[in-house]
Amino acid sequence: MEIILASECPPQETLMAPTASSHTRLVTPGEVIYEDTSYMRGHGTYMEDGCQVASVAGYVSQVNRLVTVTPLRQLYQGAVGDTIVGRVTQVGGGRWKLDINSRLDAELKLVNVQLPGAEQRRKNVEDERGMRDLLSEGALVCVEVQKVGQDGVLRLAARTNKFGKLGQGMLVSMSPSLLVRDKQRMHDLPCGARVVFGANGYIFLGPTCDQEQGLSYTDSDEEVGVEVKDLLKGDVMRDIAIATLQDIADT
Incomplete structure (x- = not known):
């Protein structure tokens, strides 16, 4: 996908003009x-x-x-298989409660989280005591909807390395109805940024991560490159959003 600089960007009306199939x-x-x-x-x-x-x-x-x-404005309803972004609001009882822009907080159980190092084993009491070392209150996390409970609470999972804690970056909130339904929710841009379009209306913009290592549960103090910092400017973010929408529409 080609990123167009603000000085070279054509009028917004041209980029957002409806197609013949719209x-x-x-x-x-x-x-x-x-x-x-x-x-x-x-x-x-x-x-x-x-x-x-x-x-x-x-x-x-x-x-x-x-x-x-x-x-135009609605809360997230939830569907199995959706990739979403949430913020931890509560830790305890072998689970995390997440704000996912829905009527109720979602639930992420410790047994549904892949431990650091891709270690697959039964979780024990020590793992439960160290839950805050993985995800504490206020942390952002990328997860998948595993089940919609009869009580309306969404059960989440993060069992692969593409899901996990989100580090440095910016969170943007919008109505879920404004997002295009697409299977590919994560986009790595050539400029060194990753955009995660959560189906729940939470969009995360941050630096790219190692494809093999995936997301981790450790906080990184590494300085973000100047190029990535420039992406957080309002006009540049608008251009990235428009260009990404065009890329999704063309695929």
């Missing part, structure tokens, strides 16, 4: 979506006087004859 439609509450009763009513819609009307502000989605409206 059929996204934005509606407001009370706006008529279809004056046709043959369409099935989905979430975010209701029927009135034979018309399908939007009950929330958002984007219209249609699958065959089923029409739904995805709200």
